[in-house]
Amino acid sequence: MDYNKLAELLFPNITKDPADYEKIYPERKLPAGAKVTRLGPSPTGFIHLGNLYGAFVDERLAHQSDGIFYLRIEDTDDKRQVEGAVEAIISSLEFFGVTFDEGASMEGDKGDYGPYSQSQRAEIYQTYVKQLVQRGEAYPCFCTEEELTAIREEQESLKENPGYYGKWAKHRDLSAAEIESRIQAGHSFVIRLRSKGTHDCAEEEIKTISVEDGIRGTLTMPENDQDVVLLKANGIPTYHFAHVVDDHLMRTTHVVRGAEWLPSLPIHVELFHALGWPLPVYCHTAQLMKMEDGNKRKLSKRKDPELSLDYYRSEGYHPKAVREYLLTILNSNYEEWRMENPDAPQEAFAFTVEKMSNSGTLFDLDKLNDISKDVLVKLPASELCEFLKAWAGAYQQPLVGLFEGREEYLMRILDLGREGDKPRKDFVFARQMFEFISYFYDDYFKIEDAYPENVSNEDAKIILSAYLEGYDHSDDQALWFDKIREIATANGYAAKPKDYKKNPELYKGHVGDVSTVVRIALMGRAMSPDLWEIQQILGEENTRERIKKSI
Ligand code: GLU
Numbered sequence: 001m002d003y004n005k006l007a008e009l010l011f012p013n014i015t016k017d018p019a020d021y022e023k024i025y026p027e028r029k030l031p032a033g034a035k036v037t038r039l040g041p042s043p044t045g046f047i048h049l050g051n052l053y054g055a056f057v058d059e060r061l062a063h064q065s066d067g068i069f070y071l072r073i074e075d076t077d078d079k080r081q082v083e084g085a086v087e088a089i090i091s092s093l094e095f096f097g098v099t100f101d102e103g104a105s106m107e108g109d110k111g112d113y114g115p116y117s118q119s120q121r122a123e124i125y126q127t128y129v130k131q132l133v134q135r136g137e138a139y140p141c142f143c144t145e146e147e148l149t150a151i152r153e154e155q156e157s158l159k160e161n162p163g164y165y166g167k168w169a170k171h172r173d174l175s176a177a178e179i180e181s182r183i184q185a186g187h188s189f190v191i192r193l194r195s196k197g198t199h200d201c202a203e204e205e206i207k208t209i210s211v212e213d214g215i216r217g218t219l220t221m222p223e224n225d226q227d228v229v230l231l232k233a234n235g236i237p238t239y240h241f242a243h244v245v246d247d248h249l250m251r252t253t254h255v256v257r258g259a260e261w262l263p264s265l266p267i268h269v270e271l272f273h274a275l276g277w278p279l280p281v282y283c284h285t286a287q288l289m290k291m292e293d294g295n296k297r298k299l300s301k302r303k304d305p306e307l308s309l310d311y312y313r314s315e316g317y318h319p320k321a322v323r324e325y326l327l328t329i330l331n332s333n334y335e336e337w338r339m340e341n342p343d344a345p346q347e348a349f350a351f352t353v354e355k356m357s358n359s360g361t362l363f364d365l366d367k368l369n370d371i372s373k374d375v376l377v378k379l380p381a382s383e384l385c386e387f388l389k390a391w392a393g394a395y396q397q398p399l400v401g402l403f404e405g406r407e408e409y410l411m412r413i414l415d416l417g418r419e420g421d422k423p424r425k426d427f428v429f430a431r432q433m434f435e436f437i438s439y440f441y442d443d444y445f446k447i448e449d450a451y452p453e454n455v456s457n458e459d460a461k462i463i464l465s466a467y468l469e470g471y472d473h474s475d476d477q478a479l480w481f482d483k484i485r486e487i488a489t490a491n492g493y494a495a496k497p498k499d500y501k502k503n504p505e506l507y508k509g510h511v512g513d514v515s516t517v518v519r520i521a522l523m524g525r526a527m528s529p530d531l532w533e534i535q536q537i538l539g540e541e542n543t544r545e546r547i548k549k550s551i
Contacts, residue, residue, distance in 0.1 A: 001176050007133040009183065010140060010191070014123065014130045021124060025113050025249040034067035036253045038103070039093075040074045040243065045082030046301065047092045047309045049363065050258055050288055055098045056326050057256045057285060060351040062101070067253070071103035072246060073117040076236050086117075092309050096319045113250040118242050125237040128245055128275060129191050129230050137274050138230055140189040141171040142182050164192065166199035169227045188233040195270060197225030209269050214254060214283035214353040224266035240264060244271040247280050256283045283353050289360035296360055306365055316391040316430020318379070320346075321372035328371065329363065331355040343378075373425040377418065381411040384427070388414075391430035399434060402441050412537045413437050417529040424529060439523040440538065445546075449526040452516050454509040461551050463487055463517045468547045473540035477532045488514040521550035 028036060037058035041051055062069035073086055090106055093099075102111030109116045132138035143151075147170070155162050172194060174182075182189070198207055207223045230241040237245070247255055262284050272279050289296045290304065299307045306312075312322055323346055327334045332355050341348065376384065385407055392399035403410055414437070417424035427433045438444035451460050466487045475483070485495045488511040494500035500510035519531055522543065528534065535543045 001136070003134050003136045006139075006176065006179065007130045009180065010133060011126055011130040014126050016123070016127050018128060018131050021127065021249055025251065028068065028251045030068070031066050033065055034253075035061045035065045036068045036070075036251055037062045037256060038070045038072050038247070038250065038252050039100075040072045040246075040257075041089050042074045042077065043081050043085035043089065045085045045088065047089055048301070048307045049299070049309060050285075050307075051089075052093065052096055052098065052309055052322075053288065053326055053330065053361075054256050054258065054285055055093055056323070056330060057283065057351075057353065057356070058254075059098050061254055061256070061353070063347075064351060068101045070111060070113070070250065071100045071105070071116065072250070073104045073119075074239065074242065075117055075119045076239065076242055078119075078236075092313070095313060096309070096322055118246065119236070121242070121246070122235055122237075124249070125231065125242060125245055126235060129237075129241070132193070132230070132274060133191070137194050138191050139172060139174070139194055139227075140179055140183075141169075141192045141227075141229075142174075142187045142189045143171060161199075163226045165195060165197070165225045165227055172227060190229045190233050191231040192227040193230055193271070193274065195225050195227050196274075197223045197266075197270065199225040209266055211265060211269060211279070211282065214256075214281045215286075215356045216284060216358045219262075219265070221266050224270045226267065228267050240267050240271060244268055244275065244277075248272075248275070248277045252280050254281045254283055256285060259284045259287050283356075284358075286357050286359055286361045288363045290363050296362065298360070299363060306363075312429075314395050314431075316388075316395065316433070317368070317372060318376060318387060318429070320379070321368070321375040321429075324375050325368040325371045327351075328367075329357075329361050332357065369428050372428050376427040377423050377425045381414040381418075384414045384433075385410050388430055388433060392434075396431075396434070402443075409440075409537070413440050416533055416537065426529070439525065439528075440534075442542075445524060447520060447524040447550075449520055449524065451520060452509065452513045452526075455513050455517055459491060459508070460517050462491060463514055464521055464547050464551045466490070467518055468544065468551070471544065471547070473535070473543070480532050484515050484518070485511055518547070522546050 028034075030036070039051070039055045039058055041047070059069050061067070071090070073089075075081055086104060087106060090104070100110075102113070103109065103116040115121055129138055141164070143164075148164070151164070151168055151170070152162055155168065160168075169192070171192075198205065206225075208220050209223045211219045211221070213219050228240055229238050231237050243255075246252075265282065265284075268282075269279065288299045288307075290299050301307055324338075327346060327349065328338075331349070331351055334349060337349050379387075385403070388410070389400070389403050389407075392403060414427075414433075417426070426436055439446075451457070455463070467484070470483045470487070489495050491514075492508045493514050494507040494510040497510045497512055500507050515531060516526055519528060520526060522531070522538070523534065538546075
């Protein structure tokens with residue numbers, strides 16, 4: 001068969017050849033050891049934790065080595081595309097501190113290796129497929145859906161491996177005349193790889209390939225024998241072919257992607273060989289798992305809202321906390337490093353793929369929450385204030401008016417109990433933060449807890465009346481508490497909890513019960529930071545007002 005003629009017949013409009021693209025996209029001029037990484041999301045509208053997890057690895061590898069991290073939009077499957085998805089990907093990753101040096105951006109493509117959306121690179125892919133056809137390494141296949149189904153069913157009934165390979169590859173050896181007549185009749189076709197893999201042989205004769213995975217070490221797998229589709233009937237490539245061409249031409253050195261791609265690695269290895277290119281370093285990250293009823297299972301889009309990145313934004317997780325948590329699950333030595341370097345910036349940690357886990361990575365929301373507390377306690381009130389305002393602007397509009405113009409008030413609230421060497425770690429994420437401080441805002445203040453059981457309603461009124469009468473906003477903390485003690489003893493409550501414990505029959509309760517009554521009147525809650533400090537923030541008028549309302 002004259003393959004050149006076949007290539008012309010299949011691709012009459014392709015006039016460039018691979019050498020042209022090698023010139024357009026030359027080797028990058030980067031310092032020795034610099035890594036070039038990329039994120040290749042499909043714009044399906046769902047951005048998940050796995051994307052961020054992978055992006056983090058990419059970002060660290062590139063930026064720790066003075067390399068390049070770029071964004072490529074893998075939009076070859078138009079059925080799965082969603083309007084606005086690219087913007088959503090970029091803004092979501094940016095929120096979590098992942099920024100790209102090159103590639104697709106809000107303002108269009110940035111960089112010399114574009115276009116960075118696969119849908120705009122059809123001509124490039126076709127040029128390389130044309131070359132494979134010229135070499136007899138790819139061929140057109142006209143099989144219809146029905147024919148492919150029939151092949152699959154027959155394979156099933158004979159218990160043979162499924163797929164399009166060897167003797168099952170019906171159009172592998174069509175004659176030039178057959179191809180021509182089908183094309184003239186307008187039959188649609190895909191282009192398939194003519195795989196060199198061995199098939200139809202005993203198991204032990206199947207050749208294997210070895211690949212050095214950056215995370216997993218040497219991987220040994222059976223070689224590919226499938227005549228995979230390179231170009232679909234619409235001339236757009238499959239993921240397999242597109243990423244190989246792009247990662248080569250964009251001069252990617254490290255391909256970080258999820259473990260779900262491991263089974264197709266042999267295809268990619270064969271494609272790199274067929275095109276005569278060296279393999280990038282593949283780094284297959286572990287799946288994100290969660291514990292459920294004592295078993296580990298994969299995080300699922302349907303069952304686990306926390307898989308979606310939107311979840312963290314709408315709950316108001318601080319990006320620093322999410323990053324800190326991801327680093328702890330990405331590198332097994334991060335936590336130890338953090339203990340030794342409590343105040344160092346995250347970037348100071350030397351991230352390595354070798355320290356990544358290759359079995360399922362456990363994702364634990366409780367752990368994230370704990371880490372978040374540690375991160376937020378270190379942020380100054382001014383930063384927390386800005387963060388809360390931004391979160392409210394995006395997710396809780398009614399709160400914007402509460403915060404706007406009253407930043408001083410908010411900052412005092414946020415700093416409550418955070419001084420000293422044992423600062424309170426009350427804050428986890430914005431939604432919870434507001435819930436926690438909501439009693440400072442009259443519109444949100446409500447009585448949530450009941451008075452202690454041993455305090456009658458009548459006593460509560462007496463306590464509060466006495467408290468109001470003796471209240472002096474300028475009292476210092478010691479004087480203020482002495483007054484509460486007096487109210488306690490005057491009404492049959494022990495001045496000290498330990499007095500009560502010794503002789504419980506002598507008292508109705510102790511001073512703690514008395515202050516709880518005041519606390520509930522002022523905050524609606526039995527538990528809170530320091531009562532005296534809260535009054536100082538609330539102000540005299542509001543303090544008196546709330547006590548009065550409870551009497
Ligand atoms: N487009 C692929 C995905 O969204 C990316 C895989 C890769 O990074 O190579 O899963």
